Amino acid sequence: MLDASSDNCLPPLAGVGYKPQHYMDIIQGSGPLGWLEVHAENYMGNGGRPIAQLRQLSEKYPISVHGVGLSIGAEGDLDTAHLARLKHLCDWLNPASFSEHLAWSTHDSHFLNDLLPLPYTAQTLTRVADHIDQVQEVVGRQMLLENPSSYLAFVESEKDETAFLAEIVKRTGCGLLLDVNNVFVSATNLKTSPQVYIDSFPLHAVGEIHLGGHDEDADETGAPLLIDSHGKAVVDPVWALLDYTLARSGPKPLLIEWDNDVPEWAVLAAEIARADGALALA
Amino acid sequence: MKVTQSQFRAGLLDPSLPAPKGLANPDGAQASKRFDVYRNNVAVSLTEALIAAFPVIYKLVGDKFFRAMSGVYLRKHPPSSPLMMYYGDKMPQFLRRFDPAKSLPYLSDMARVELAMRHSYHAADATPIDAQALASLAPEKLMGTKFTFAPATHVLPSEFPTYSIYRANTVADAPKAVMRPEAMLVTRPQFDPKQTLISAASATCIASLMEGNALGVAMTAAGNELDLGATLGLLLGLNCITALT
Numbered sequence: 145m146l147d148a149s150s151d152n153c154l155p156p157l158a159g160v161g162y163k164p165q166h167y168m169d170i171i172q173g174s175g176p177l178g179w180l181e182v183h184a185e186n187y188m189g190n191g192g193r194p195i196a197q198l199r200q201l202s203e204k205y206p207i208s209v210h211g212v213g214l215s216i217g218a219e220g221d222l223d224t225a226h227l228a229r230l231k232h233l234c235d236w237l238n239p240a241s242f243s244e245h246l247a248w249s250t251h252d253s254h255f256l257n258d259l260l261p262l263p264y265t266a267q268t269l270t271r272v273a274d275h276i277d278q279v280q281e282v283v284g285r286q287m288l289l290e291n292p293s294s295y296l297a298f299v300e301s302e303k304d305e306t307a308f309l310a311e312i313v314k315r316t317g318c319g320l321l322l323d324v325n326n327v328f329v330s331a332t333n334l335k336t337s338p339q340v341y342i343d344s345f346p347l348h349a350v351g352e353i354h355l356g357g358h359d360e361d362a363d364e365t366g367a368p369l370l371i372d373s374h375g376k377a378v379v380d381p382v383w384a385l386l387d388y389t390l391a392r393s394g395p396k397p398l399l400i401e402w403d404n405d406v407p408e409w410a411v412l413a414a415e416i417a418r419a420d421g422a423l424a425l426a
Numbered sequence: 427m428k429v430t431q432s433q434f435r436a437g438l439l440d441p442s443l444p445a446p447k448g449l450a451n452p453d454g455a456q457a458s459k460r461f462d463v464y465r466n467n468v469a470v471s472l473t474e475a476l477i478a479a480f481p482v483i484y485k486l487v488g489d490k491f492f493r494a495m496s497g498v499y500l501r502k503h504p505p506s507s508p509l510m511m512y513y514g515d516k517m518p519q520f521l522r523r524f525d526p527a528k529s530l531p532y533l534s535d536m537a538r539v540e541l542a543m544r545h546s547y548h549a550a551d552a553t554p555i556d557a558q559a560l561a562s563l564a565p566e567k568l569m570g571t572k573f574t575f576a577p578a579t580h581v582l583p584s585e586f587p588t589y590s591i592y593r594a595n596t597v598a599d600a601p602k603a604v605m606r607p608e609a610m611l612v613t614r615p616q617f618d619p620k621q622t623l624i625s626a627a628s629a630t631c632i633a634s635l636m637e638g639n640a641l642g643v644a645m646t647a648a649g650n651e652l653d654l655g656a657t658l659g660l661l662l663g664l665n666c667i668t669a670l671t
Contacts, residue, residue, distance in 0.1 A: 185508050185509055185510065185511075186511070188509055188511075189509075189511060189547075189548030189549075190548060190549055190550035190577065191548070191549060191550040191551040191577075192547050192548050192549060192551065192578070192614065192617055193547070193617040193618075194548070195551075196551075196617065212508070213508025213509075214508070215508075218431065219430065219431045220431075223507075223508075226507070226508055248431060249508065250508070251431045251432065251434075251435045252432070252435075253506055254435065254504040254505070254506065255504065255505040255506065255507055255508050256435065256438060256468050256504065256505075257468060257471045257472055257475065257505060257508075257510060258464060258467040258468045258471060260431075260434065260438075260464060261464075263428075263429070295457075295460045295461075295463045295464065296449045296450060296451065296457040296460040296461060297449070297450045297451075297452065297457075298429060298448060298449060298450070299427045299448045299449070299450050300427055300428050300429070300448060333452070333460070334452050335452040361463075363451060363458075363459045363460055364458055364459045365451065365453070365455075367451070367452065367453075369459070369460060369463070371463055
């Protein structure tokens, strides 16, 4: 277990997921922006423009490194080459935060490029905790673990997701990244209450909150099926769930995630302003 | 009812399989369409990654063909690493044997070009030598000199007009390609990979130098057609020589 006098020092302000098409808007400082988040894997090349831009941005803004490919929930061992790349990135960049997902994406050395779900059992708890111990030891800093979007349930699951995450925090000393859109998506899909989820979530461990857009579909029975697409504005019920969360947690660093059909900067700036508004009331 | 990740993955990549047993809708019934969300995420995200990697091939074959081809590729060659910026490394070999693309025999070489552009973009930064360092070498030493290249450098000979086809699909008003062999040098003077049309002899010379041969050996390999001054001038002007030994 990591001795986690928290390494995570993002400011309790609104930030945005960085997209290279917004480089000029951001570097010229068009509007308030507390910090930036980057996907770790996009900065694992050997050099060139991506790394040069990230270096420049890091001189101006706190940076959160958000991994999407470590496969912490995998049945197999972690990819030590990938872990070494994460360590290298965190070493030179010295980010204000480092986070990954409660999910798996690699099996038998095939990477599937999606955040795949796992059942919540005693066995998976031990496996995830062991993997997080390994990550924190190699990278040498505390990590935040993000709650997933769920589309289905595992019959074999024994624990609620919030109890599972609370136990992981206790065993490993990691922090949590609370994605309120994922909470809303999962609760709708699994017919549970998002407020009950927030009430039972270990909010003391939250180092960052994510907000994003989702798509609406239905399953074969006509039941609503929300899909975490990160390709739209945050919807009103998710903003309301954010208010509900902040009223209990106090101000936290908030991130607007918009990864697909990325809009012009002004649209993101409006989302950032709305997130700052929510923080002002917290 | 335990679902292993092997079972989960098999179902993701093979749409003819039912969703694994042990995955449920909220009412407890066996999940089907909900599993398709993951299936779709995997196929679409990998297809989008291939479109981003091969924009010229995408343009050449069109959206429908490219997506269908990607569906075959991603099942045959799922990524072996989370670095999606390098996904598609087996595309040249794949396209050589992909029957529906037989009528476009240059696609495989175009895939090599597009991979080279990507690798060049992400290659390590390197400091070029001063042009004077080469000019000041004594002539008797020159033939035994070996060159170190910036990691962003690639030389790509082809029996097809890959340079002209690439330009015709990326540069407004570029002339239509004429069927002929072409060779191309990909370099990265600063941040943007740059393509230069070079002669076959230049390509042979540069490829030999990149393999670690001394200039004399590379010149012999390239033969009489080689314009040495122009070739060296190009390499220096494009910042791709980083050391002489």
